[in-house]
Amino acid sequence: MDRLPYSPYERQWPSDGQPTMLFVLAGALLIGGGLLAGVLFKPFSWQGNAAPAPSRVSELVYPATLDMELAQPANEAWLLPTAATSLGGLTFVLDTGNSRVLGLDSAGTPTYDSSAAAGLEQPMAIATDGSRLFVADSLAGQVLVLDPAGGLETTIDLPGAPGAGGAARPIGIAVAPDGRILVSDAANHRVLILDGQGNLLKTLGTGTRAAGSEGFNVPGALTVDASGNFYVVDTLNGRVVKLSPDGAFIRDYGHLGGTAGTLSRPKGVAVDASGRVFVSDGLLAAVEVFAPDGTYLGLIGRRDPEDPLSESLFVAPAGLALAGDRLLVTDRFAGLLAFDLSPN
Amino acid sequence: MSATARVCALAGVIALVLLAVGVGAVLGEEKNVSGTKHDVATSGSPPCVSCHIQRDAEGELLYAREPNSVGPYSGLKPLCFSCHDGTVAPLKGYVFDLTRPDHPSEPGARGQDCTRCHDPHETGEGKFLKLPGGADFCRNCHFRAGPTDHPVDIDAVAAGMAPVDSHWDPEAGDFSGTRLWNAEGTGPGSDVKCLTCHSPHGGQPGTDMNTVPPSPLDRSAAPLCQSCHWPGRGE
Numbered sequence: 198m199d200r201l202p203y204s205p206y207e208r209q210w211p212s213d214g215q216p217t218m219l220f221v222l223a224g225a226l227l228i229g230g231g232l233l234a235g236v237l238f239k240p241f242s243w244q245g246n247a248a249p250a251p252s253r254v255s256e257l258v259y260p261a262t263l264d265m266e267l268a269q270p271a272n273e274a275w276l277l278p279t280a281a282t283s284l285g286g287l288t289f290v291l292d293t294g295n296s297r298v299l300g301l302d303s304a305g306t307p308t309y310d311s312s313a314a315a316g317l318e319q320p321m322a323i324a325t326d327g328s329r330l331f332v333a334d335s336l337a338g339q340v341l342v343l344d345p346a347g348g349l350e351t352t353i354d355l356p357g358a359p360g361a362g363g364a365a366r367p368i369g370i371a372v373a374p375d376g377r378i379l380v381s382d383a384a385n386h387r388v389l390i391l392d393g394q395g396n397l398l399k400t401l402g403t404g405t406r407a408a409g410s411e412g413f414n415v416p417g418a419l420t421v422d423a424s425g426n427f428y429v430v431d432t433l434n435g436r437v438v439k440l441s442p443d444g445a446f447i448r449d450y451g452h453l454g455g456t457a458g459t460l461s462r463p464k465g466v467a468v469d470a471s472g473r474v475f476v477s478d479g480l481l482a483a484v485e486v487f488a489p490d491g492t493y494l495g496l497i498g499r500r501d502p503e504d505p506l507s508e509s510l511f512v513a514p515a516g517l518a519l520a521g522d523r524l525l526v527t528d529r530f531a532g533l534l535a536f537d538l539s540p541n
Numbered sequence: 542m543s544a545t546a547r548v549c550a551l552a553g554v555i556a557l558v559l560l561a562v563g564v565g566a567v568l569g570e571e572k573n574v575s576g577t578k579h580d581v582a583t584s585g586s587p588p589c590v591s592c593h594i595q596r597d598a599e600g601e602l603l604y605a606r607e608p609n610s611v612g613p614y615s616g617l618k619p620l621c622f623s624c625h626d627g628t629v630a631p632l633k634g635y636v637f638d639l640t641r642p643d644h645p646s647e648p649g650a651r652g653q654d655c656t657r658c659h660d661p662h663e664t665g666e667g668k669f670l671k672l673p674g675g676a677d678f679c680r681n682c683h684f685r686a687g688p689t690d691h692p693v694d695i696d697a698v699a700a701g702m703a704p705v706d707s708h709w710d711p712e713a714g715d716f717s718g719t720r721l722w723n724a725e726g727t728g729p730g731s732d733v734k735c736l737t738c739h740s741p742h743g744g745q746p747g748t749d750m751n752t753v754p755p756s757p758l759d760r761s762a763a764p765l766c767q768s769c770h771w772p773g774r775g776e
Contacts, residue, residue: 227552257601276638279627293627294638321627336631368628383628406583414583415629432628433581433591453590456600462623479623480594482608496603505603512614513622529626530614530639 257457258502259486259495261524263510265535270299271306280418280465280516281527284325285345288525290533291323291332291516298323298332300347305533315341315349321368322418322516326376333367333380340367340380340395353378353395358385358404365389369430371419373442379427381416388416388429390444401444408434410446418516422468430476435460437476437487450474450487457505458493460485465517467524469538477517477526482509484517484526497524497536510534573663581629592620592661607649613639616648621655635743642744658741667727675726676734679741691738697721697769698731704768719752719768738765 269275276294283289287300287309296317300309311317315332322333329350330343340353355365369381369388376393388401402412414433421427425442435453437460440446451460461480468474472489475497483505484497498514501507512530519525522539574580580588596602609615614622614637622637624630635641647653658678659669666673672681683689697703704719719737723730737752744750753765 274640276640277626277632293632319627319631335627366631406581408583414581417628434583435594453594454600455594455596455604456602458600459597461594464628479626480608480619481603482619483603505601508610509608512609513619513626515626529622529637 257493257495259497260540261497261536261538263534264537265533267305267533269532270301271304273299273307275299275532277529278527278532279321279529280323281525281533282323282325282330282518283520283525284330289323289330290527291320293320296320298330309347311343311347314343314347317341322370324370324372326372331370331372331378333370335366335368335383338365338367340370340378353391355380355382355389356397358387369417369419371421371427373421374425379419379421381419381429383415383417386413386416388413388419399444401440413438417463418465420466420468422472423470428466428468428474430463430466432463435463437463437466437474448491450491451476451485455481457496458485464515467517467519469519475517475519475524477514479513479515482511482514484514484524577663579661581624610649613648616650617654617656618648638743640746641742642746642748642750644741644750676722676736677726679735679739693733693735695733696731697733702769703731719765
């Protein structure tokens with residue numbers, strides 16, 4: 198063999214070699230000069246100019262008591278679960294990594310597996326109208342409706358956006374009190390409003406990445422409040438958008454950031470009976486709570502609830518579901534966690 | 542000009558040069574993100590802030606640096622996963638499947654995480670890889686310590702050693718089964734490359750990122766070897 202053994206891939210890393218030495222010299226000169234200048238001229242008072250350290254101890258801890266942690270179901274394993282919802286005494290968990298829905302009894306044991314009823318590719322959202330389950334299958338561009346027994350009732354093919362490559366990729370779903378189905382289409386930055394049969398009634402958003410009252414940048418999880426208002430996780434804008442039942446912009450909650458009351462990567466949303474908005478954040482590894490008027494009320498999910506910088510109970514929190522005073526959080530790695538929100 | 546003033550002037554000049562280099566580097570990175578798949582900002586907004594999330598000047602930090610300070614899902618992984626979790630981008634190729642052996646990394650150590658192989662800014666190498674190499678990308682590091690223990694870049698078909706395992710599908714973009722590659726390692730062909738037997742994401746559990754499961758009897762890599770070197774084939 199006269200082929201060179203390792204070419205052409207054996208090469209130096211870009212940072213190796215002589216330029217490094219130049220930077221070291223330049224850095225040493227800069228640091229030396231800076232220190233000298235600082236010592237000679239004392240241009241500013243170090244203490245006086247120091248920014249105040251951020252408060253470590255939060256006064257904004259939302260009252261919540263962890264009452265369940267289920268890393269894996271009994272006798273089964275889920276992979277990257279995304280969301281869950283309760284129906285007929287069972288908790289239906291979207292087992293995204295295994296492309297199925299698992300129904301768990303109160304002991305955390307699966308008694309239902311959707312695999313026999315419906316083929317799913319990459320399901321990303323689940324909702325219920327109180328009697329049926331609605332599953333958004335992102336890669337298939339479909340919504341599957343399962344009857345109370347878990348059988349496949351119907352499949353809704355979602356309309357794509359105009360133009361080539363406009364296939365819908367649904368990653369959020371909710372059912373309004375009047376039976377309309379809301380679906381977020383991450384690929385085309387739209388929220389689709391369908392009637393109960395799956396016919397398209399209205400499209401919200403501009404069809405491209407947008408912000409403000411005009412549209413969304415990757416709309417994700419959806420929920421509906423008791424008055425029929427919609428809440429859309431606007432993932433890359435770091436906010437939750439509240440829309441009227443007709444789809445008109447009302448207000449938003451949070452903005453992109455890493456401090457209390459802002460959102461880094463909002464994932465799940467839930468709204469309680471009094472209009473408080475719960476938002477899970479996959480990067481802040483927390484659930485933040487907002488009052489209906491947008492006031493930040495505090496966070497849920499720290500081992501030491503008094504210290505927002507302490508270890509998180511979550512790894513990558515995603516779907517949220519509220520049943521009365523119980524908040525169910527689906528974490529992509531940590532499984533299911535439930536919190537009791539009732540005042541002591 | 543006094544000696545002190547000269548030193549200060551020199552330091553100032555160097556500082557300006559370094560500042561210019563830094564600004565140039567930052568602007569270069571921005572340029573390298575604009576128009577790529579990682580440019581996820583709204584039209585007219587700088588692409589940086591989608592990942593380099595700005596913090597308000599005031600306000601209680603919810604994390605000092607990053608969530609999950611330890612464990613397999615720490616370091617940069619939460620940031621990458623915050624989009625590559627099925628929402629902004631579909632889940633693909635077992636990348637965040639913690640039940641599958643991933644390439645070892647040191648989450649939290651600079652340049653030792655997803656960024657060990659990938660650079661989120663455009664590199665021109667495809668798949669946001671830091672260096673060229675195609676299906677022999679591994680050689681960028683692994684040949685620095687000496688030759689690997691199996692020759693690669695061999696024409697397996699010409700040698701009569703084409704894989705025969707049942708997973709083999711030259712057209713499939715799947716991450717299971719042995720695959721042969723073209724000379725550049727960019728598509729199907731007849732050459733043995735690193736990725737013929739290994740998968741940097743989603744290798745078979747209990748293996749060195751192997752593409753074929755170990756023997757259930759002795760946990761050996763025999764099935765992987767035998768997909769080419771099967772008995773009675775002359776080798």
